[in-house]
Amino acid sequence: MGRAPCCDKANVKKGxxxxxxxxxxxxxxxxxxxxxxxxxxxxxxGLKRCGKSCRLRWLNYLRPNIKxxxxxxxxxxxxxxxxxxxxSRWSIIAAQLPGRTDNDIKNYWNTKLxxxxxxNRRKQQQARLPQPVAQPPLYASHENPASNSPTTNFLAMxxxxxxxxxxxxxxxxxxxxxxxxxxxxxxxxxxGIMYGVSQPLDGLGSxxxxxxxNCEIYTLAIRRS
DNA sequence: AAACTTGCCAACCGCCCCGAG
DNA sequence: CCTCGGGGCGGTTGGCAAGTT
Numbered sequence: 001m002g003r004a005p006c007c008d009k010a011n012v013k014k015g016x017x018x019x020x021x022x023x024x025x026x027x028x029x030x031x032x033x034x035x036x037x038x039x040x041x042x043x044x045x046g047l048k049r050c051g052k053s054c055r056l057r058w059l060n061y062l063r064p065n066i067k068x069x070x071x072x073x074x075x076x077x078x079x080x081x082x083x084x085x086x087x088s089r090w091s092i093i094a095a096q097l098p099g100r101t102d103n104d105i106k107n108y109w110n111t112k113l114x115x116x117x118x119x120n121r122r123k124q125q126q127a128r129l130p131q132p133v134a135q136p137p138l139y140a141s142h143e144n145p146a147s148n149s150p151t152t153n154f155l156a157m158x159x160x161x162x163x164x165x166x167x168x169x170x171x172x173x174x175x176x177x178x179x180x181x182x183x184x185x186x187x188x189x190x191x192g193i194m195y196g197v198s199q200p201l202d203g204l205g206s207x208x209x210x211x212x213x214n215c216e217i218y219t220l221a222i223r224r225s
Numbered sequence: 226a227a228a229c230t231t232g233c234c235a236a237c238c239g240c241c242c243c244g245a246g
Numbered sequence: 247c248c249t250c251g252g253g254g255c256g257g258t259t260g261g262c263a264a265g266t267t
Contacts, residue, residue, distance in 0.1 A: 053236075060235075091255060
């Protein structure tokens with residue numbers, strides 16, 4: 001036995017909302033709030049809609065301060081970073097972008113960003129032919145990497161741009177280029193995002209970076225110099 | 226100009242979570 | 247505890263618009 005439907009499917013309207021329906025819903029919520037119960041709300045205000053449909057309409061369209069379209073480069077980068085980091089947790093991603101809804105971001109990702117990223121990746125792969133020799137790891141310490149330092153266990157981070165740091169809880173992130181030495185690194189710094197993942201309490205810490213060109217995430221252990 | 230394809234996005238579906246009883 | 251049901255979420259669909267053949 002399946003669970004009971006949330007409303008009488010035969011007697012609810014489906015499809016696009018009319019301006020009249022929008023006005024009814026908006027006016028009621030503006031005056032009284034949702035009343036804590038979406039399921040009974042449409043009956044109260046004489047809408048032949050499923051409660052869930054009302055909730056969706058409110059959250060994705062009628063709610064104040066909603067932004068539609070016109071995603072900025074910064075928003076693009078943040079969405080990509082978060083998607084690569086946490087996957088398709090659209091509600092969490094939306095929470096980082098004021099005025100954006102999870103539905104909007106999901107649509108934007110599926111229709112544009114995914115292609116943009118894959119396109120970048122393809123271009124990058126073509127430019128790399130023939131296949132390069134694997135890059136040596138980079139070291140975030142001034143110490144000799146051969147000295148069994150705990151800072152030697154991280155991946156190379158060939159592409160990131162300091163200008164695009166969006167989020168950081170790493171207390172000396174901004175000084176990373178001068179405080180941290182990357183022996184042997186003379187690669188191209190292009191597009192990417194760097195964000196902190198831990199505070200260096202005892203002098204050791206780590207941060208992560210997303211390489212926007214290759215669509216990859218890197219983790220870098222770091223030691224206060 | 227018509228037919229077809231592609232892109233976009235609002236909205237629906239169904240599952241899971243979690244709090245109330 | 248267990249059950250029920252509303253809220254929340256991610257995946258998917260359907261219809262319209264724009265672009266292409």
